[in-house]
Amino acid sequence: MNKPSFLCIASYFKGNDFLRGMKSTGATVYLVTSKKHENKAWALDALDDIFYVQEDAENNWNMEDTAAGLAWLMRKKKIDRIVALDDFDVEKGAYLREHFRISGMGQTTARHFRDKLTMRIKARDAGIPVPSFSDLFHDADINHFTKTVAAPWIIKPRGQASATGMKKINTAEELWAHLETLGAERHHFLVEQFKPGDVYHVDALSEGGKVIFARASQYLATPFEVAHGGGIFRSAVVTFGSADDKKLQKLTADVMASFGMQYSASHTEFIKNRETGEFYFLETSCRVGGAHLAEMVECSSGLNLWFEWARLEAAVAAGEPYKMPRVRNDYAGILVSLTRQQWPDTSQFKDPEIAWRMIENEYHVGLIVQSTKRPRIIELLDNYAERVQRDYHASAPAPKKPNL
DSSP: OOOOEEEEEESSSOOHHHHHHHHHTTOEEEEEEEGGGTTSOOOGGGOSEEEEEOOSBTTBOOHHHHHHHHHHHHTTSOOOEEEEOSGGGHHHHHHHHHHHTOSSOOHHHHHHTTOHHHHHHHHHHTTOOOOOEEESSOHHHHHHHHHHSOSOEEEEESSOSSSTTOEEEOSHHHHHHHHHHHGGGGGGEEEEEOOOEEEEEEEEEEETTEEEEEEEEEEEEOHHHHHHHOOOEEEEEOOTTSHHHHHHHHHHHHHHHHHTOOSEEEEEEEEEETTTOOEEEEEOOSSOOTTTHHHHHHHHHSOOHHHHHHHHHHHHHHTOOOOOOOOOOOEEEEEEEEBSSSSOOOTTOOOTTEEEEOOSSTTEEEEEEEESOHHHHHHHHHHHHHHHHHHTBOOOOOOSSOOO
16 A cells, blocks of 8 residues: 655644654655745655745735645645644645545534634533633623623633733723724634633643543643743643543543544643632644643653654554554653843753753743652752743743734
């Protein structure tokens, strides 16, 4: 049987490990990316060809033109599968699969992993706890929400892949004033109750509609706090076998099953209510987590999520069984911060637990620590946060208006 051919979509520069993993299976690998990334250090040794799309705006491709270009390509080159490597590419991949009738996630299911309003409705209908929320379509529904759900609330863009565009709201008057600023784009947002809590993420692989690997971790500074408060990003793997770990594993499996996940990597976030201890679903995605969380998961488990996601996709396409490598259960934690220095010298950090050090991103410092003991991870991350705050940290304001 001939090995399948894959078209990988990346409107950001990411996924080289995926490309290498796919090529290691013997598959034919094509990449289509934005023209502005033409000179980035793509893993060309893993590619059979690379193609470029000129953006209309940030991450915005004219999909009719893209489909027309792919149609010409497919006259000579066979495409068996399409894989989107970033959140912003999920809809692009679904559009092209639908148009060319290629197996994989279609546009309806793709919305479960891109549209935060769709996610909440789907989770609620499946009995998965979610914060109280409302769409922003009908004024009377919004008024009902403000009268029946206690403030504070948070406005969220339905399609963003980070904390960009979120705003905390304390009164109905403040809510309506903010909605006025959104104008004709109001329908691209939702409102939900804001409850203080700790935010967790589960990075997973699914095969045959079942989660086959999941690593649960806790943000020590939430993405919202980092984006809007200029904090230092930190996360650490939760205690293996703990009540939190077991609950997060089950909730992730429930989300994937109800959302129609068949095979892919995923990154899912939950919040633990500080008053009740109950977990609520926040959002999910059918891709590897960003902010170097994949490196943290690899330090903890030995599993390179990008590489294994590629092997999984190739096995499914070829109708072959996927065999996951042996998984290790070490604890790991990550710290990432913007810096005042263009190329910060991090030689002051010398602990033997350091398993990864960011070296390629200017104006950033990043460290991952690995240990068999979680308290040691937390001790190091707390210590590093103080030192980074003192010697390196810089902050930048979050964009006020997301690119929709």
